[in-house]
Amino acid sequence: MSIERRPNRERTDFWITEVMWDSTRGCLEPLTEVYDNETEFIIRIDMPCVRRKSDIKVHLTEDTVSIEAQMNRVIQYERWGTFQREAKFFKYTKTFTLPAKIDPESSKARFKDGVLELRLPKKERRFTISIE
Amino acid sequence: MVFSVEGVSIIETTEIKVKNPVLMCGLPDVGLVGIIAVSHIIKGLEMKEVAHIDSDIFPPVVVFHQGIPTYPLRIYQKDDLLALFSETALSPESIYPLSKAIVEWAKSKNTSLLVSLGGIGVPNRIDIEVPKVYGASNMQHIRDSIRKFEIPVMEEGFLVGPYALMAKFSIHQNLPNLLLMAESYPQYPDPGAAASVISALNKFVPINVDVKALIERSEEIRLNARELMRKTAENLKKMGKSQEYELPLMYV
Numbered sequence: 001m002s003i004e005r006r007p008n009r010e011r012t013d014f015w016i017t018e019v020m021w022d023s024t025r026g027c028l029e030p031l032t033e034v035y036d037n038e039t040e041f042i043i044r045i046d047m048p049c050v051r052r053k054s055d056i057k058v059h060l061t062e063d064t065v066s067i068e069a070q071m072n073r074v075i076q077y078e079r080w081g082t083f084q085r086e087a088k089f090f091k092y093t094k095t096f097t098l099p100a101k102i103d104p105e106s107s108k109a110r111f112k113d114g115v116l117e118l119r120l121p122k123k124e125r126r127f128t129i130s131i132e
Numbered sequence: 133m134v135f136s137v138e139g140v141s142i143i144e145t146t147e148i149k150v151k152n153p154v155l156m157c158g159l160p161d162v163g164l165v166g167i168i169a170v171s172h173i174i175k176g177l178e179m180k181e182v183a184h185i186d187s188d189i190f191p192p193v194v195v196f197h198q199g200i201p202t203y204p205l206r207i208y209q210k211d212d213l214l215a216l217f218s219e220t221a222l223s224p225e226s227i228y229p230l231s232k233a234i235v236e237w238a239k240s241k242n243t244s245l246l247v248s249l250g251g252i253g254v255p256n257r258i259d260i261e262v263p264k265v266y267g268a269s270n271m272q273h274i275r276d277s278i279r280k281f282e283i284p285v286m287e288e289g290f291l292v293g294p295y296a297l298m299a300k301f302s303i304h305q306n307l308p309n310l311l312l313m314a315e316s317y318p319q320y321p322d323p324g325a326a327a328s329v330i331s332a333l334n335k336f337v338p339i340n341v342d343v344k345a346l347i348e349r350s351e352e353i354r355l356n357a358r359e360l361m362r363k364t365a366e367n368l369k370k371m372g373k374s375q376e377y378e379l380p381l382m383y384v
Binding site: 020028030031032033035044046048049075112113114115117 | 255258259317318319320350351352354355358359361362
């Protein structure tokens with residue numbers, strides 16, 4: 001599964017390519033676990049400090065998933081990383097590009113203890129053949 | 133004093149006076165369970181730093197705490213209790229000599245019990261309120277204790293990673309090794325699993341560390357450990373961690 005990274009990510013990639021935050025937009029990238037089985041993708045997203053399901057927006061297309069979730073408070077670091085500068089975060093964002101098409105209308109989501117679970121049924125048609 | 137094994141040095145910055153100590157290890161593994169648990173124990177017992185570990189095969193990393201550069205792998209002590217933990221992810225190449233050095237150093241200290249605290253990744257962790265802890269040991273009397281404390285014994289299966297090597301080297305050194313592994317999110321920092329292993333450890337070693345504060349700080353820990361968790365997950369994948377979900381062939 002490939003993960004599309006947002007183009008307006010803060011420029012910190014002088015020598016690294018991946019950071020999990022963007023302090024200019026107050027965004028953190030959540031940790032995710034992706035399971036790809038025969039019939040569906042199961043995506044679990046860890047979002048500590050998100051309390052209510054009403055604070056989470058999940059947008060689906062047939063081959064993408066976008067998540068944005070508001071934290072219940074602003075997370076403020078006085079000295080963030082080696083930059084030693086103040087940083088504030090108040091939401092999570094992440095976009096996935098799926099390797100197969102899904103059926104958005106049959107997809108389900110649940111949220112428990114700060115973990116969002118998405119079950120995304122695959123759209124591909126399946127046939128059973130008889131063995132001669 | 134410097135103790136060196138295969139390019140890994142354990143540098144004692146303070147004389148470590150112990151008599152048959154218990155050494156608890158929290159190395160980067162599934163759910164960062166060991167690191168979270170050992171870090172909580174170190175804070176809870178106000179243990180003092182007595183040694184650090186270094187090697188030219190470790191990542192070129194130093195960590196600053198309160199303006200002071202510090203080695204990411206450190207050993208703490210309080211009385212006959214030693215605690216080892218890492219603040220950085222460890223490459224697969226460094227795991228073998230590091231595990232060997234830890235076990236041989238523990239042997240040199242006449243360690244009575246080497247405890248590996250870790251996690252077992254379970255896909256249904258979201259539905260588990262209190263993670264179950266599994267125990268394993270190379271010694272029969274410890275396995276008897278595991279059963280006595282009603283902790284399920286890891287009967288069959290593979291273990292991959294630093295604790296696997298420590299278990300192997302402990303067999304070779306005839307060093308008592310106890311593995312306590314809690315059900316955990318595979319790729320998220322899991323303070324709930326860490327609380328479970330501390331509660332299980334309390335049955336073997338009465339450390340009396342309250343896990344309530346750990347649960348209360350759960351969100352903060354999950355937030356701050358994200359980057360370490362991601363790097364650790366990448367390294368575990370390179371180590372072949374998925375073999376833990378395969379069946380051993382011997383008794384088929």
